[in-house]
Amino acid sequence: MRSLNWQKELGRDGHRVKFSGRPVAMHCHHYNINLQKTLEDTLGEQGVLLLYRASEEAILEDFRSILGQYESIKSEKSKFEMAALMFQNSGMGIIRVQALGPDGGVFVSPSNHHVTGWLAKHGRRATPGCHFVRGWIAGILEAIYDRPLGYYAVEEQACKMVRDGECVFVVEGP
Numbered sequence: 191m192r193s194l195n196w197q198k199e200l201g202r203d204g205h206r207v208k209f210s211g212r213p214v215a216m217h218c219h220h221y222n223i224n225l226q227k228t229l230e231d232t233l234g235e236q237g238v239l240l241l242y243r244a245s246e247e248a249i250l251e252d253f254r255s256i257l258g259q260y261e262s263i264k265s266e267k268s269k270f271e272m273a274a275l276m277f278q279n280s281g282m283g284i285i286r287v288q289a290l291g292p293d294g295g296v297f298v299s300p301s302n303h304h305v306t307g308w309l310a311k312h313g314r315r316a317t318p319g320c321h322f323v324r325g326w327i328a329g330i331l332e333a334i335y336d337r338p339l340g341y342y343a344v345e346e347q348a349c350k351m352v353r354d355g356e357c358v359f360v361v362e363g364p
């Protein structure tokens with residue numbers, strides 16, 4: 191199996207950082223967590239959905255393109271593992287598969303950027319808060335199973351932001 195060619199996929203073009211040919215913006219937790227808190231405080235559920243959908247839409251488009259370039263990666267589990275490697279290499283954290291199929295699955299994150307950032311800036315919160323990660327999982331599964339945007343719904347059933355032991359995501363189809 192051909193693995194992801196990081197030297198080819200992650201590079202620079204002058205001052206721009208590119209991933210698979212697409213320019214990416216990189217932000218630290220101050221930016222990302224302030225963005226999330228502002229969206230939640232000002233727009234409530236609509237702000238949560240905006241963050242979720244933006245993450246889902248961006249990764250669906252990117253990962254669909256990447257899968258098209260790595261057609262030798264056949265199994266759905268291998269595809270998810272490649273996505274998880276990208277997630278980790280982008281500094282977003284660790285994510286593991288517990289169950290995966292065309293109807294959804296279960297995913298566990300023992301550590302991620304948004305949890306570390308939120309706890310550092312605001313401490314424990316009352317409700318699960320990994321909206322970016324939920325959207326990311328939805329987009330990855332929609333790319334793997336060739337489904338349209340919004341096909342999967344991802345619920346976070348446990349979250350380290352509320353001091354659960356790890357973040358647990360349950361995915362269901364329509």
Ligand SMILES: [Zn+2]
Nearest residue numbers: 320349350357
């Ligand atoms: Zn979480």
